[in-house]
Amino acid sequence: MTGPLLRIEGLTKRYRPPSPLPFLNGPPRTVLDAASFTLAPGEALGIVGGSGSGKSTLALCGVGLLRPDAGRVVFAGRDVTGERAPPGMQMVFQDPKASLDPRRRIAAIVGEPLRPAKGEREGLVAEALGEVGLDPAVGGRLPHELSGGQRQRVAIARALVARPRLVWLDEPVSALDVSVQAQVLALLWSLRERHGLAYILISHDLAVVARTTERLVVMEGGRIVEAGTTAEVLARPCHPYTQTLLDAVLPFDPKAAKARLERFRRDRPRGA
Amino acid sequence: MARRLAFWLGGGLTSALVLTALLGAVWTPYPIDAVAVVERLQAPSPLHPFGTDQLGRDMLSLLMAGAGTSLLVAAAAVAAGAGFGVPLGLLAAFRGGVADEAVMRLSDLALAFPALLTAAMIAATYGPGVLDAVVAIAIFNVPVFARLARSLALPLTGRAFVQAGYLAGKDALGVVVVHVLPNVASLLVVQAAIQLAFALLAEASLSYLGLGVQPPGASWGRMLGEAQTYMRLAPHVVLFPGLAIVLAVMGLNLLGDGLRDRLDPRLWEGS
């Protein structure tokens, strides 16, 4: 099969603001508005946007942890809309502290998505841990005994252990230090090259996706406002919001960086 | 240091309570129904370390036998309360919507019936008895555990590791059993110790009023209720049963506090 690995069609999610009285709900708020895109096997896609842009909702609908109000998720030619973690699809969450059960050992955490017999299981867990650059000996430890970067590696190992074809990563490095971020991003890229793994990397920071994705989707207010190859979007942004995101990445040179901040200063309404 | 002391003191008092109850069930220095009016209201002596009551019965023997009754009533009530309350609370947290609303309304209803009122109603209808006390205390414990389990589980429903459990192919029941229960169990155990203390107090109050344990069963609360008239003549008849209640309740409370302190909060927050 040579079609796309994933096809998102008009995915829409609305929330009713919680109301103190039943039947008196306000109008539903659309947090994800008819998002559509496709992903080829082995492709790396970035989704960028601020908080409230709908990017996390898109991921949760994509892996089936949320049921969309409209639209379809077609994965490997099969409609998997609303199906929780269809085979071959996994997800990595933002905060590795929160995504690992504090009371389970690393080996049990990593092995959770596996069903098969015990002997095989240990081998696969050790392999997955090795894959993300961890000593299989950490399998006996508890999450709080690891550093933030190690914990995120464990989360990635858990996503990889069942050999998925696609992994969604929701802000996988924003809780990490800069030097550790680089380690995790480099790991992702190498996994893609080695296993032909496709991934969708969600971030509020354009710099994070610049290096690690081939195509880019920009979201604002629940909508996809721009899409294209990463190089194209970064070089010639069409939508003003994309430009704002680009401006927000401060250049490394003191003079240029100080000049850049001036733009944000002028944009802001000032009081007395 | 003080915390460690509290834990060990609580553990010690609770162990002593349990051992006394077990011993009292098989052996007491004197039979608890050995009425001897000539020996009534004797002050403590080597023969009767805690004196005798208004019917001349040995107070120590009554206290030993009473330990078992109190503990049994309290344990049965708390076990029943937790047995119904915890699953209901978890259901409310994970189902949400109508199930949540129903559980919360029912728990509001149950909380409107303090144990004393329930016991009074049952006693008025069926006559007083130890089962009244158990049922009444249990009914009040159900919402306590339901609400606690719900409030502990609710923040976990959105936690990424619970979501990850779904992604690993588990259904709601699997996620609750594997990820949620172990993470809330320790605090539930702590609450159980504290509820046990409350239940002990409640049993004493009910038995004191004549709504709980009936003769010939021994109970600290009933001893106080029956001896109250004689307190001017022999203060020891009201002193010792009360002290027994205080020590037992304090032991359970200290144990609960100590257990809470021992739960490593780092497991929750990461290092």
Place this chain on the structure above:
Amino acid sequence: MNTTPALVLRRLIGLATTLLLAAFVVFAVLSVLPGDPAAVMLGVGARPDTLAALRAEMGLDRPVAVRFVSWTGGLFVGDFGVSHTYGVPVLDLVLERAAVSLPLALLAAGGAVFVGVPLGALAASQRGGVLDTVLMALAQVGIAVPSFWLAIMLSLVFAVGLDWLPAGGFPGWEAGVWPGLRALFLPALALALPQGAVLARVARSAVLEALHQDYVLTARMKGLSKGAALWRHALPNALIPVATVLGLQLAFLLTGAIVVENVFYLPGVGRLLFQAIAQRDLITVQGIVVLVVTAVVCINFVVDLTYLWLDPRLRTRGA
């Protein structure tokens, strides 16, 4: 957006639902489960004609549903039935006795709050110090003491031994406020001390929790002293969990008052309840239980409203 009216309305609906369900439960337990309440009330060996008369008086020949509706309907207009033993409307009986029970519970509640919460906050501010250790050790003992036993011991010491206060009985408010308060002092103290100990512990841990929050650091950054940061910033936040516990405590106080009345031979609702149980006066028991349950539910309602007042996050949403 201020959502307070809608929230209050929601709580009111909850209140009404709970009260209706509670009335149903009370009715079921006392009027349906016994099979023939009239037989229970008259006991074995009642003459058939008396039994028949009582049945007719209680309207037991009507279907259960009709009885329930007419009974609940009566509750709305204050008709709780006529006491079988006293031959007086139950409401009149209870209101007369409430003149003792209600002041007792309120005195105890006030004492528990005004002693417990400040002491708890004080202990938190001296965390780990001598005062903290002593206060918390006292609280630990305090919560373990059954109030009825404390009542016995207090009356043994202050009434029997020292003869400072009356050992029991109630002169009635018509004898003046002061003699009435004197009679209620020891019972109220017996009720307030254990509850105050609970509140002190809750207040201490809530304040400690609040002291760990960053806004306390912000307050000190503004130049507030540790004490000022505690009283102005930590305590208002700590009152939210304290209110939760207070709601439960008040329900306990209400029933605790019933128990302690027995120790001091106070002519309160509690005495009435036990006389009614002893005489199997189901109508009176039913009336008392409904009234006390209503009081408990209303207390919880007021506590819910207190939350709204204490925590702006509950009453307002994003602008």
Place this chain on the structure above:
Amino acid sequence: MSLLEVRGLRLDLPAPSGAIRVLRGVDLSIEPGGSLAVVGESGAGKSMLALTLLGLQPEGADVRGSIRLLGRECVGIGDRAMRRMRGGGIAMVFQEPQGALNPVMTIGRQVAEGPRRRGLGRGAARALAGEALARVGLDPARYPLDLYPHQLSGGQRQRVMIALCLAMRPKLLVADEPTTALDATVQAGVLALLRDLAEGEGMGLLLVTHDLAVAAAMTERVAVLYAGHIVETGPTAAVFARLAHPYTRALAAARPGLDGGGGVPIGGRMPSPRNVPPGCPFAPRCPRADDRCRAEMPPLAAGADGHAVACFHPHGRGT
């Protein structure tokens, strides 16, 4: 006279397993109206440094060395004396605006509290609060003073926090990762505001950040903190022209750039402050380290342009 002069600042936190050595001899200075960025990763001690400057370090912490603020020594003067320095002398913006604002107090009261403490009347303080909020872009016409923090977005909350400091007219504003919890686009706006205000008011600014680019955009001087040591410091232009310390250089290379450059991981981890090896703390991860580096901590040696580096083998220009 310097606004802030820190010499040989050490901070140990007591722990059961021996003291945790968080700061190990830090020197800093800021001229009146000047600005300094302290750059470091988590665990470097930068937040603890910020808190210590305000005298808000955790209780039981052992602080040695000297902090002179406005010419007055602040180490060991006790909380009462330090309180007078806070607010008007030195104020701080915390990392998480969510936790740093009191959830049950209106933003107006929180902003007005600092001036009120300094004796300003209620009305005047409120007016000042309105003014300060307007200055940070929260015009009271659109954002009334009686809003609660939860009614605002993260960026708006951080603006409230800045207004809260501004209202006290501090001589030195410390900002600890003020934008880390915010969205990228909101970050830039808050940073621009901070710089604007610092320049407009003549406030000194000490900015704590993990991001070198933020330092580049915001301040005149920069200091890189690693495992409790300043490893490189100097005028921002000079430091960025030649990143001399291997750690600074690695940190810059780790940062992903828009051009697809950067993202070079640094192997290993920062040594834990519980267990610090002798010598240069970066030596275990440093490609240039030799035996001397592992045995001896290199001193912070300044060049002619004021650019100082603590390294035996610093990078030269262009290497």
